[in-house]
Amino acid sequence: MIGRHRHLIGLEELDRGEILQVLQLAASMKEVLRRPLKKVPTLRGKAVVNLFFEASTRTRSSFETAAKILSADALNWTAAGSSVSKGETLVDTARNLEAMRPDVLVIRHAASGAPRLVAERVGCAVVNAGDGAHEHPSQGLLDAFTLAEHFTRAAGGGPEAAPDFGLLAGKTVAIVGDVSHSRVARSGLHCLPKLGAKVRVCGPPTMIPAGIERMGAEVHHALPDAVKGADAVMMLRIQHERIGDPLIPGTREYSKFWGLNARKAEEWLSPGACILHPGPINRGVELAPEVADGPRSVILDQVQNGVAVRMAVLYLLAGGGEAHV
Amino acid sequence: MSELLFIEGGRVIDPSGGVDGLRTVVVRDGRIAEVAERVERPREARVIDARGRWVTPGFVDLHVHLREPGQEYKETVATGARAAVAGGFTTVAAMANTSPVNDNASVTELVLARAAAAGLARVRPVGCVSRGQKGEELAEYGELKAAGCVALSDDGRPVASPALMRRALEYARAFDLPVAVHEEDPSLAGKWAMHEGAAATRMGLKGMPAQAESAMVWRDVELAELTGGRLHLQHLSTAGSVRALREAKRRGLRVTGEAAPHHLALTDEDLARAGYDTSWKMNPPLRSAEDRRAVQEALADGTIDCVATDHAPHSAVEKDLEFDAAANGIVGLETAFAVCLGLVRQGLLSERRLVEALTAAPARAFGLAAGTLAPGAPADVAVLDPAAEWRVEPERFHSKGRHSPWKGAALTGRCTHTLVDGRLVHGS
Ligand SMILES: [Zn+2]
Numbered sequence: 001m002i003g004r005h006r007h008l009i010g011l012e013e014l015d016r017g018e019i020l021q022v023l024q025l026a027a028s029m030k031e032v033l034r035r036p037l038k039k040v041p042t043l044r045g046k047a048v049v050n051l052f053f054e055a056s057t058r059t060r061s062s063f064e065t066a067a068k069i070l071s072a073d074a075l076n077w078t079a080a081g082s083s084v085s086k087g088e089t090l091v092d093t094a095r096n097l098e099a100m101r102p103d104v105l106v107i108r109h110a111a112s113g114a115p116r117l118v119a120e121r122v123g124c125a126v127v128n129a130g131d132g133a134h135e136h137p138s139q140g141l142l143d144a145f146t147l148a149e150h151f152t153r154a155a156g157g158g159p160e161a162a163p164d165f166g167l168l169a170g171k172t173v174a175i176v177g178d179v180s181h182s183r184v185a186r187s188g189l190h191c192l193p194k195l196g197a198k199v200r201v202c203g204p205p206t207m208i209p210a211g212i213e214r215m216g217a218e219v220h221h222a223l224p225d226a227v228k229g230a231d232a233v234m235m236l237r238i239q240h241e242r243i244g245d246p247l248i249p250g251t252r253e254y255s256k257f258w259g260l261n262a263r264k265a266e267e268w269l270s271p272g273a274c275i276l277h278p279g280p281i282n283r284g285v286e287l288a289p290e291v292a293d294g295p296r297s298v299i300l301d302q303v304q305n306g307v308a309v310r311m312a313v314l315y316l317l318a319g320g321g322e323a324h325v
Numbered sequence: 326m327s328e329l330l331f332i333e334g335g336r337v338i339d340p341s342g343g344v345d346g347l348r349t350v351v352v353r354d355g356r357i358a359e360v361a362e363r364v365e366r367p368r369e370a371r372v373i374d375a376r377g378r379w380v381t382p383g384f385v386d387l388h389v390h391l392r393e394p395g396q397e398y399k400e401t402v403a404t405g406a407r408a409a410v411a412g413g414f415t416t417v418a419a420m421a422n423t424s425p426v427n428d429n430a431s432v433t434e435l436v437l438a439r440a441a442a443a444g445l446a447r448v449r450p451v452g453c454v455s456r457g458q459k460g461e462e463l464a465e466y467g468e469l470k471a472a473g474c475v476a477l478s479d480d481g482r483p484v485a486s487p488a489l490m491r492r493a494l495e496y497a498r499a500f501d502l503p504v505a506v507h508e509e510d511p512s513l514a515g516k517w518a519m520h521e522g523a524a525a526t527r528m529g530l531k532g533m534p535a536q537a538e539s540a541m542v543w544r545d546v547e548l549a550e551l552t553g554g555r556l557h558l559q560h561l562s563t564a565g566s567v568r569a570l571r572e573a574k575r576r577g578l579r580v581t582g583e584a585a586p587h588h589l590a591l592t593d594e595d596l597a598r599a600g601y602d603t604s605w606k607m608n609p610p611l612r613s614a615e616d617r618r619a620v621q622e623a624l625a626d627g628t629i630d631c632v633a634t635d636h637a638p639h640s641a642v643e644k645d646l647e648f649d650a651a652a653n654g655i656v657g658l659e660t661a662f663a664v665c666l667g668l669v670r671q672g673l674l675s676e677r678r679l680v681e682a683l684t685a686a687p688a689r690a691f692g693l694a695a696g697t698l699a700p701g702a703p704a705d706v707a708v709l710d711p712a713a714e715w716r717v718e719p720e721r722f723h724s725k726g727r728h729s730p731w732k733g734a735a736l737t738g739r740c741t742h743t744l745v746d747g748r749l750v751h752g753s
Binding site for chain 2: 012089110111112113114131132135214
C-alpha cells in the first residue's frame with residue numbers, strides 16, 4: 001500500500017504524505033544500490049509482471065532491475081506478437097495474466113486510463129508505467145527525487161547525502177516541450193506543487209493543451225522567459241510523429257526556439273539550475289549533446305534514481321515482509 | 326360497443342392545448358374523447374387512477390438508434406420500442422445508420438414491419454441524407470418519404486461536404502422533409518475521445534473543440550438561408566451552436582434544434598470524476614459547464630425546441646475497452662424524464678416547458694401528428710409519477726443497452742403508465 005492506495009495509477013490521487021512515503025523509502029533503496037552486492041531478499045517469492053503494450057526498453061528494464069534487486073521474480077510480457085494482435089481485449093489479457101498470480105502488474109499502454117481499467121478488473125496491485133498522455137507516476141517521483149538530491153548537493157550536502165525533500169519548497173521547475181502529449185509533464189504537475197515547488201510549462205502554443213493552467217502551471221511560450229530564474233529545467237522529448245501533425249513545422253525551427261544548447265543555457269539559465277530529461281533524448285533537437293552531457297545535466301542520476309523509486313513502489317505494493325533493506 | 330378508459334385525478338399537462346390542471350382524460354376507442362374537469366364516468370369504463378401523477382401526451386423522441394437491421398445484438402426495434410414506452414415515449418424517430426443503412430424503401434418497410442409486430446411505440450423511420458451515408462450522392466428522398474420516412478439524417482456521421490448539404494436541403498424541399506444533422510467538422514474534430522478542455526488535458530485524452538460543432542452549425546444556418554430548406558440540428562452541445570441557432574431563428578429561417586438529457590445534465594468534469602468509464606463516452610461529448618449552461622438556457626427559452634435522447638445502445642464488445650477504443654453512445658430512453666425533471670427541480674426549466682419539449686415541440690419540428698391530447702387525436706398518453714424515487718439499475722433496462730452514466734444513481738420521476746392508441750403498453 002502507498003498510503004491508502006493499493007495501486008499506483010497516477011500522482012493526482014496521491015497526497016503529499018503518500019508521495020513522501022515513496023520518496024523516503026526510495027532514499028533507503030538508493031543505499032542498497034550503492035552496496036557492492038546489489039541484492040536484498042525483501043520480495044523473495046513475489047512475482048512482478050511487466051506488461052508493455054508500447055515499446056520502452058528503458059522503463060521496462062528499470063522496473064525489471066528494481067524487481068530483481070529485491071529478489072522478486074520478474075516476467076516481461078510484450079504486446080508484439082502476442083494475443084493482442086489477434087484481437088484479444090485489454091481486459092482479457094489482464095485476466096489471463098492474472099491467472100499467473102502476479103503480486104504486481106506493471107503496465108505501459110498507449111491509451112490513457114488503460115491501467116485503471118485493468119486495476120478495476122484484477123486482484124493484484126497495478127503500477128502505471130505510462131498511459132497515453134495521462135500519467136507516468138514513477139517518472140514523476142524519480143524526477144522529484146532527483147531534484148531534491150540536486151538541491152541537497154547544492155546546499156552543501158556531500159555526493160552521497162540523503163536527499164532533503166523539504167528543499168523542493170519554493171523552487172521553480174520549468175518543463176519545456178510537447179506538453180500536450182506528455183504524461184511526464186502531467187505527473188510532474190501533480191507531484192511538484194504538492195512538495196511546494198512551482199511549475200512553469202513552455203512550448204509552442206500548439207503543444208500547450210487547453211486548461212493546463214488549471215493544473216497549476218504557469219504557461220510560457222518563449223524559452224528565455226520560462227527558464228529565467230528557474231531552479232531546474234526539464235526538457236521533454238519531441239516525438240517525430242508530431243511534426244506535420246501539424247503541431248510544429250519541423251525540428252530545425254523547433255530546436256532554434258525551444259531547444260537548449262550550451263550558449264543559451266549559459267545566457268538564460270540561473271547559475272545553479274540543473275537540467276533533466278526523461279529520455280530517450282533527441283540529441284540536437286530539444287537538447288544539444290554538450291548540454292545533455294554537461295555539468296548541469298542530472299539525466300544519469302534520473303536513470304539511477306528511477307531504479308530506487310521503482311524498488312520503493314514495488315516494495316510498498318507487493319507488501320514486502322520484513323523491512324530489512 | 327365502444328371501449329372507454331378514464332384517466333382520473335391527475336394533473337394534465339398538455340402544452341399543445343394550453344392545458345395544465347386537474348382533469349380527467351377520456352379515451353374512447355383508442356382516441357382522446359375529451360379532457361375535462363368533471364366527467365360522469367359510466368360503469369363499464371376502465372380507470373387509471375392518476376392521483377398525484379402527471380398526465381401528458383406520450384413523449385416524442387426525434388433521435389434514437391434502434392440498431393435493426395444489422396446489429397440486433399445491441400438492440401432491436403422491439404426492445405428499443407419497449408424501452409421507449411417504459412420511459413413514456415410513444416413516438417420515436419429511428420436513425421438510419423443501421424446495417425444496411427436506411428437509404429431505400431425496403432429498409433424503411435422492414436423497420437415499420439418490426440415496429441408494427443412489436444405493437445409498442447410508434448417508430449418513425451428516418452432516411453439517409455446520402456446514399457449509403459457516404460456523403461457523396463443524394464439518397465432517394467421521394468421513395469423514402471413514400472415508404473414512411475419522416476426526416477433525413479446521416480447521423481452517426483456529419484455531412485462533411487457543404488455542396489452536398491446545400492443540395493440535400495434544396496432537394497428535400499420537394500418532399501417537405503427536414504434534414505437532421507449531426508454537426509461535427511471531421512477535420513477540426515480529428516481523432517478525439519472527449520471535449521477539449523481542462524478535464525481532457527488532465528486525463529490525457531484527445532479533445533474535440535466545441536468549435537468543431539458550432540462551425541458546422543454556422544455553415545448550415547447559412548445554407549438554410551441559401552436554400553430555404555428545413556434544417557434540424559441534432560444533439561446541440563455547445564454555447565456557440567446555441568448562438569448560431571438563435572441567430573437562425575432571428576432571421577426567420579426554418580431551423581429547429583434538439584438537446585440530449587446528458588448534455589443538459591452533465592459536464593466533462595463529471596466524466597473526469599467517473600474516471601475512464603465508457604458509459605460516459607458519447608458523440609458529441611459532454612461539454613464544459615458554460616456550454617451546459619447555454620444549452621439549458623436555450624432549452625428553457627425555446628431556442629432549442631426539444632429534448633431528444635440520442636439513445637444509442639452498444640454491447641460490452643464495443644464498450645468494455647480502453648476509453649480511446651470504446652464506441653460512442655449511451656442509452657437514454659428509460660432515464661430521460663427523470664434526468665430532465667432534475668432540471669425542473671433546479672429551477673432551470675418550467676414544468677410546462679419540459680413537457681412541451683418532450684411532446685408538442687418535437688412533433689412540430691418533424692411535422693408529426695403526435696404530442697397532443699386534443700380530442701380526436703390517437704390516445705398516446707404518458708402517466709408520470711414526478712415524486713417516484715428509484716435507482717438506475719442498467720441490468721433491469723428494457724433496452725439491450727447497459728451503458729448509462731446514471732448507472733447506480735438515485736433519480737426522481739418515473740413513467741407509470743403508457744398508452745398507445747389507447748392500449749396500455751407499459752404499466753398496469
Ligand atoms: Zn449524432
